[in-house]
Amino acid sequence: MFGAGLLKGLAETARNFVGSYHDPARLPTVEYPERRLASPENARVFPFLVYDGADPERGLRCVACKICEKECPPQCIYIVLERDERGKPQKHPRVFDLDVSVCMSCQICVEVCPFDAIRMDTAFEWSTPDRFGGLLLHKTDLAKPNRYYHQIHPTEAAETDARLAAEQAKAEAKAQAQAKPKAPPSQPAATPASATP
Ligand code: SF4
Ligand code: SF4
Numbered sequence: 001m002f003g004a005g006l007l008k009g010l011a012e013t014a015r016n017f018v019g020s021y022h023d024p025a026r027l028p029t030v031e032y033p034e035r036r037l038a039s040p041e042n043a044r045v046f047p048f049l050v051y052d053g054a055d056p057e058r059g060l061r062c063v064a065c066k067i068c069e070k071e072c073p074p075q076c077i078y079i080v081l082e083r084d085e086r087g088k089p090q091k092h093p094r095v096f097d098l099d100v101s102v103c104m105s106c107q108i109c110v111e112v113c114p115f116d117a118i119r120m121d122t123a124f125e126w127s128t129p130d131r132f133g134g135l136l137l138h139k140t141d142l143a144k145p146n147r148y149y150h151q152i153h154p155t156e157a158a159e160t161d162a163r164l165a166a167e168q169a170k171a172e173a174k175a176q177a178q179a180k181p182k183a184p185p186s187q188p189a190a191t192p193a194s195a196t197p
Contacts, residue, residue: 039122039124041153041154041155041156042153043124044107044122045120045121045122045126046098046100046103046121046123046126046137047107047109047118047120047121048142048143048148049061049062049096049142050116050117050118050119050144050145050149051143051145052145052146056140056144057139060092060117060139062096062115062117062118063091063092063115063117064080064081064092064093064094064096065115066079066081067112067113067114068108068112068113068118071108071109072108073104073108074102076100076102076103077097078096078098079095079096080094080095081093082094097137098136098137099136099137100135100136100137105120107120116160116163116164119153119156121144121152122152146161
């Protein structure tokens with residue numbers, strides 16, 4: 001029938017309009033900030049650094065390889081490698097800064113990180129009266145525990161943990177195999193005296 005599609009569309013709109021007064025599933029908005037909707041699992045805002053254990057400094061997974069710094073399109077990551085007193089590199093960031101006023105939430109830093117050290121946060125309330133320094137995050141602001149990662153992205157965090165555990169088990173098995181003492185080379189059988197000319 002001519003116009004059937006139009007009528008169907010109008011009926012759906014009317015159903016949503018009436019439903020929005022009483023059906024919570026059809027309420028498109030909530031009274032923010034008094035009420036807040038939980039962020040969906042695949043939401044992404046700005047990156048944070050994951051740490052394991054209880055120490056946000058020593059537990060950081062980041063080894064300061066600087067791949068994310070190089071690959072970040074707007075260049076909003078700044079890393080300085082930790083060195084000991086003799087200048088030896090320590091596979092740890094002394095400085096890890098991220099300017100979220102420049103970050104475009106592309107997630108490239110997450111995708112290129114070989115150590116699962118950086119992930120996307122779902123926190124979105126970033127307004128600040130300090131327009132010059134308030135959005136420049138330092139290592140202490142960025143470091144968040146693995147349990148936080150599990151809270152905001154449970155599926156992804158469980159997959160990451162399972163993969164890291166499998167990789168660690170594989171590396172340990174390989175190290176054990178290499179540490180096993182090798183069997184000495186077998187000695188050639190002694191020539192019987194009677195066989196000597
Ligand atoms: S999300 Fe994109 S823009 Fe933001 S820090 Fe990572 S790579 Fe850079
Ligand atoms: S977050 Fe990942 S890619 Fe970036 S410096 Fe640390 S280990 Fe390297």
